[in-house]
Amino acid sequence: MANDTGTASITxxxxxRMIGLAGGGAMMYQAMTSLGIAAASPYRPxxxxxxxxxxxxxxxxxxxxxxTAAYELGKAGYKVRVxxxxxxxxxxxxxxxxxxxxxxxxxxxxxxxxxPGMYFNPGPWRIPYHHHGVLDYCRRFxxxxxxxxxxNQNAYIYGKDAFGGKPQRxxxxxxxxxxxxxxxxxxxxxxxGLDQLVSREDREILLESLRQFGGLDAQYRYVxxxxxxxxxxxxxxxxxxxxxxxxxxxxxxxxxxxxARLWTGLGMAEFYDYQPAMLQPVGGxxxxxxxxxxxxxxxxxxxxxxxxxxxxxxxxxxxxxxxTASPGAVRREKxxxxxxxxxxxxxxxxxxQVSAAKQAAIAAVPYMSSSKVGxxxxxxxxxxxxxxxxxxxxxxxxxxxMAYPSHGIGTKKGVMxxxxxxxxxxxxxxxxxxxxxxxxxxxxxxxxxxxxxxxxESGMAIAWHRVPFxxxxxxxxxxxxxxxxxxxxxxxxxxxxxxxxxxxxxxxxQEGAVLSSLAAIDMVHRRAIEGARS
Amino acid sequence: MKTVIVALxxxxxxxxxxxxxxxxxxxxxxxxxxxxxxxxxxxxxxxxMADAKGAVGAGHYPALASNPKLAAKAYPVVMVxxxxxxxxxxxxxxxxxxxxxxxxxxxxxxxxxxxxxxTAADVEPFRSTTPNRPRGHRP
Numbered sequence: 001m002a003n004d005t006g007t008a009s010i011t012x013x014x015x016x017r018m019i020g021l022a023g024g025g026a027m028m029y030q031a032m033t034s035l036g037i038a039a040a041s042p043y044r045p046x047x048x049x050x051x052x053x054x055x056x057x058x059x060x061x062x063x064x065x066x067x068t069a070a071y072e073l074g075k076a077g078y079k080v081r082v083x084x085x086x087x088x089x090x091x092x093x094x095x096x097x098x099x100x101x102x103x104x105x106x107x108x109x110x111x112x113x114x115x116p117g118m119y120f121n122p123g124p125w126r127i128p129y130h131h132h133g134v135l136d137y138c139r140r141f142x143x144x145x146x147x148x149x150x151x152n153q154n155a156y157i158y159g160k161d162a163f164g165g166k167p168q169r170x171x172x173x174x175x176x177x178x179x180x181x182x183x184x185x186x187x188x189x190x191x192x193g194l195d196q197l198v199s200r201e202d203r204e205i206l207l208e209s210l211r212q213f214g215g216l217d218a219q220y221r222y223v224x225x226x227x228x229x230x231x232x233x234x235x236x237x238x239x240x241x242x243x244x245x246x247x248x249x250x251x252x253x254x255x256x257x258x259x260a261r262l263w264t265g266l267g268m269a270e271f272y273d274y275q276p277a278m279l280q281p282v283g284g285x286x287x288x289x290x291x292x293x294x295x296x297x298x299x300x301x302x303x304x305x306x307x308x309x310x311x312x313x314x315x316x317x318x319x320x321x322x323x324t325a326s327p328g329a330v331r332r333e334k335x336x337x338x339x340x341x342x343x344x345x346x347x348x349x350x351x352x353q354v355s356a357a358k359q360a361a362i363a364a365v366p367y368m369s370s371s372k373v374g375x376x377x378x379x380x381x382x383x384x385x386x387x388x389x390x391x392x393x394x395x396x397x398x399x400x401x402m403a404y405p406s407h408g409i410g411t412k413k414g415v416m417x418x419x420x421x422x423x424x425x426x427x428x429x430x431x432x433x434x435x436x437x438x439x440x441x442x443x444x445x446x447x448x449x450x451x452x453x454x455x456x457e458s459g460m461a462i463a464w465h466r467v468p469f470x471x472x473x474x475x476x477x478x479x480x481x482x483x484x485x486x487x488x489x490x491x492x493x494x495x496x497x498x499x500x501x502x503x504x505x506x507x508x509x510q511e512g513a514v515l516s517s518l519a520a521i522d523m524v525h526r527r528a529i530e531g532a533r534s
Numbered sequence: 535m536k537t538v539i540v541a542l543x544x545x546x547x548x549x550x551x552x553x554x555x556x557x558x559x560x561x562x563x564x565x566x567x568x569x570x571x572x573x574x575x576x577x578x579x580x581x582x583m584a585d586a587k588g589a590v591g592a593g594h595y596p597a598l599a600s601n602p603k604l605a606a607k608a609y610p611v612v613m614v615x616x617x618x619x620x621x622x623x624x625x626x627x628x629x630x631x632x633x634x635x636x637x638x639x640x641x642x643x644x645x646x647x648x649x650x651x652x653t654a655a656d657v658e659p660f661r662s663t664t665p666n667r668p669r670g671h672r673p
Contacts, residue, residue, distance in 0.1 A: 106589050346593035348619035363618055366622035367622065431575060471581075471592065
């Protein structure tokens with residue numbers, strides 16, 4: 001991505017606005033594209049702060065939002081200090097590796113027993129191609145990325161009441177779903193049912209497109225044969241030598257497809273957030289956290305600091321905190337400005353001197369529950385036995401979805417995300433102890449992959465409401481809550497501004513943390529400049 | 535609210551049909567069979583812990599055990615239905631009767647001895663007319 005800076009008199013943003021005014025949307029689009037910014041992204045490399053700041057900023061939290069603020073403000077000349085509850089950078093950007101210990105709320109301690117080189121991301125684990133902020137920092141900081149396989153048509157869809165509880169290949173479900181719809185629509189068109197809606201010419205084009213979309217035969221039927229098998233796969237794959245002719249597979253009829261409800265497991269890849277290509281950092285998501293911490297430099301982040309109160313007056317901000325190693329003794333840190341990235345699940349419990357409206361906003365966003373279980377298996381049976389190389393299997397079991405590692409394909413062992421549950425199922429997983437979560441994951445996972453019990457080696461089970469530094473997975477906004485509270489949450493209040501995924505329209509995504517932070521530090525910087533002038 | 539306990543099926547919201555496949559998961563059971571104690575052990579104890587004594591991290595989960603705030607029965611009902619701060623709302627997951635049952639369970643266990651009981655009719659007024667359903671985010 002181009003990193004071109006605006007001149008002193010005109011920023012790139014101004015330039016784009018002028019082009020937009022003068023030439024309309026299409027010209028603006030062209031201009032943006034030529035300036036190296038994808039049209040959809042609100043992200044712009046933060047260059048306007050450089051070398052102009054002075055004064056002190058206290059950042060609360062060393063997750064991606066906090067570290068974005070610390071990095072950019074530090075670069076701009078502010079004296080920055082970060083208070084972080086954990087003894088590592090990253091917050092929810094977190095990777096578990098052999099030897100790592102984790103004690104959850106309630107006191108249950110897990111030690112990661114994976115083999116060397118194996119890892120598990122309990123938090124964020126994939127990056128959409130349009131998360132330009134995160135991707136730009138990866139590029140600038142030299143974080144190596146590799147493909148994350150989200151869509152694998154050979155992965156399974158499992159419905160406990162569908163097809164006798166036998167997992168179905170996503171490829172077959174999708175082909176039969178699309179084929180059935182295309183067949184139906186072609187029939188309706190053939191019987192004149194669309195004559196009032198489309199011209200005769202368009203109808204012919206529609207029929208031709210339905211053949212391609214649904215794998216219909218020359219008579220526009222979705223039936224057993226080369227066209228449908230070309231989509232759903234074969235009963236016997238085409239081979240070589242004598243006896244190599246393929247055997248066609250038998251499609252499932254539309255009524256059965258609809259009633260089995262397996263189509264509920266399709267469509268993930270249709271969503272903008274999960275469309276290929278997705279990416280992941282090589283070696284674990286915490287590569288991004290480590291890169292930020294390295295770029296911020298030594299001595300800026302104070303680890304093991306539990307914030308207990310946030311106060312402000314005309315002259316500055318005072319934050320009280322305890323060292324987690326020696327609780328009880330209150331310490332204080334002062335600064336001109338404060339960027340607070342503490343999750344609202346925690347911040348709503350900390351006395352903070354902001355307006356009543358902001359306090360109401362802080363208390364108004366509950367945190368979604370989510371639970372993940374990562375299991376190291378002694379062999380990659382999903383590859384060896386099932387020909388599944390990365391991707392996601394969807395189930396309606398309490399374990400939710402499963403994901404196969406995109407990296408290490410063809411090697412001996414692997415760590416699978418064996419359960420990823422949300423909402424009610426996640427509450428239930430949270431209510432168990434970690435050993436029990438792993439036991440239930442193996443029990444339910446065996447319904448899709450009978451190899452689970454024999455191939456199991458060790459696991460780590462993270463339920464986000466029991467994670468001491470987050471107390472929930474992410475800010476659970478509703479449209480009504482946004483309407484009422486979002487503006488108050490994001491506004492600058494005296495000398496304090498909030499940032500984090502909760503202060504974005506990208507709930508849970510790292511991109512939300514980065515973009516909210518850039519917006520927050522822009523507000524701080526403007527106030528600081530105003531203050532210096534007045 | 536007939537099926538009562540609604541869960542996300544494969545990421546896209548649909549009703550889950552009750553089947554007693556595993557009593558450890560309450561969504562697999564008929565709503566009418568679920569007791570206040572089961573709701574506590576399957577949901578509440580995730581944060582408030584099995585002994586209802588809560589937990590402390592960067593923030594804290596309050597103890598329900600011997601908690602004088604439970605004296606006014608409307609307080610736990612409002613908290614369970616609507617949530618606040620670290621407490622998520624459960625109105626979209628639990629029926630009025632289930633909320634009453636779990637509140638009654640908590641108010642008569644863990645060192646709490648409140649004799650007045652909550653009924654489903656007491657809970658109903660706190661049910662918001664606009665369902666607070668989550669969107670299907672799963673980053």
